Amino acid sequence: MxxxxxxxxxxxxxxxxxxxxxxxxxxxxxxxxxxxxxxxxxxxxxxxxxxxxxxxxxxxxxxxxxxxxxxxxxxxxxxxxxxxxGVAQGDPMRGRFLSWMFWYSGVVEPVVIAHLCDLSHPALHASLRGMPEVEARLEAALAEGPWLMGDRFTTCDLMVHSPYVWAPHLTPESPAIRDWVERCRMRPAAVRARERDAAAMARLAA
The missing domain is CATH 3.40.30.10 (Glutaredoxin)
Incomplete structure (x- = not known):
């Protein structure tokens, strides 16, 4: 179960x-x-x-x-x-898939939280980088394909785009990133999930 x-x-x-x-x-x-x-x-x-x-x-x-x-x-x-x-074990692209997933949890989330809290320190930047570096990595990847893994949507896209939905003001002016975020956000599965959440919040508020 x-x-x-x-x-x-x-x-x-x-x-x-x-x-x-x-x-x-x-x-x-x-x-x-x-x-x-x-x-x-x-x-x-x-x-x-x-x-x-x-x-x-x-x-x-x-x-x-x-x-x-x-x-x-x-x-x-x-x-x-x-x-x-996902990408199956043994597929040469598995390493790239895992790298995006761990980059998100190990770099992107801490960088976003530090940015939102207005935290700045040379050690933080040396270890985690900052929002400009995150955006540069995304732009470089999206220049090679519509999704982070190239020609198909994966769990990497679902995870990495999520801060820009949670805090839309963080989305950079980059057309490539904005278009990618919108395509991720408007996937039918994402729309259904938001509708389910909205209904659940309404029940809680009742």
């Missing part, structure tokens, strides 16, 4: 979008939980959420917990290879 613990309009919304891309496999059960929403001062830690810090997303497969969004995204992509969202 696979259980996905989700809170609407949160970081786990990316995994909800991924489930839509996968065709909502019937063996995955979605459980909505509350989370503390620190910036809004709302929400709470849900006792029904097994995440060790009360966060989302959290995935449980036959009693084994998986946490961290990128890890869950990679796990599900590998579990459902027929989706074509």
């Amino acid at each position: 696979i259980t996905f613990y989700h809170s609407p309009q949160s970081r786990s919304s990316r995994i909800l979008s991924l489930l839509e891309e996968l065709g909502n496999p019937p063996e995955i059960v979605l459980v909505e939980v509350e989370i503390p929403r620190v910036m809004k001062g709302t929400g709470r830690r849900d006792p029904g959420n097994p995440h060790p810090e009360g966060k989302v997303p959290y995935l449980e497969h036959d009693g084994v917990g998986i946490w961290e969004t990128s890890a869950i995204a990679l796990y599900l992509t590998g579990l459902f290879p027929q989706s074509g969202l």
Whole structure:
């Protein structure tokens, strides 16, 4: 049994979008939980959420917990290879696929958070780089194809474009990046996920 613990309009919304891309496999059960929403001062830690810090997303497969969004995204992509969202082990492009996924979690998210918090330090920049470097990497990749892996949408695109949907003002003026973000954002699976989240938030507010 696979259980996905989700809170609407949160970081786990990316995994909800991924489930839509996968065709909502019937063996995955979605459980909505509350989370503390620190910036809004709302929400709470849900006792029904097994995440060790009360966060989302959290995935449980036959009693084994998986946490961290990128890890869950990679796990599900590998579990459902027929989706074509990943790159199989042994394929020479697998290394590029993994590099984009780990670059997102190891560089992009920390850089975005530091930027939004107006944090600046030479050690941070030397270790993680900054928003201009992130944008340059994206422009270079998109000059080679419409998607980060070339001619097809993958989980890399789903993950890496997500900060620009969460914080649209961060999207640079680059036409290539803006077009890519919009194409990712308007995929039918992404639209359905946003609609599901909006409905869930409406229920919570009722």
